[in-house]
Amino acid sequence: MEQSYCPQCQSELNPYDRRDRKCRDGNGDQKVLVIRRLRCCNQDCRRIHAELPEYLVPYKRYAVEVIAAVLTGTAVIAPNEEATRRRWRTWYKQIRDHLLGVATSVNRILQETARVLLASPSIRAPYSIPLLTDFSLAELVRLAVNTGNWITTRSAIVTGPLSLYNQAQTQKK
């Protein structure tokens, strides 16, 4: 299992417990996932983070592609309730600039990291730099969550390729 890092302090996270998490797909079918919760090993932090699969948005019941489909007006079936769709649009309107801001600053850090690494001839940049226009809603969410920039009072992390960013941060220390 890949090591995960605390979005708040970048310390290592250890398995803590497991919780049920409900999720609905594009057909409105609900399934119950068992989600790991991880605890920060830093004694001054000790935060607990829920480990979400890439297709979930923290505290949203529907899979991220369902939400994205509603936001882009391409949703076919779920969710049936207009109130839910309206809530997502309002949510996205509120959070969009923040998500893009996080992506922009992460992009800047990656470019700076690549520049520093490339300045040293023996080390090659270990990853390519993502283009901002290529970010999907899922990726924007993961970036914000995994860098500790998710706007919420509770904590979560999303596992996936972008956790590379945390490793890069840790290596820089």
Ligand SMILES: [Zn+2]
């Ligand atoms: Zn921590």
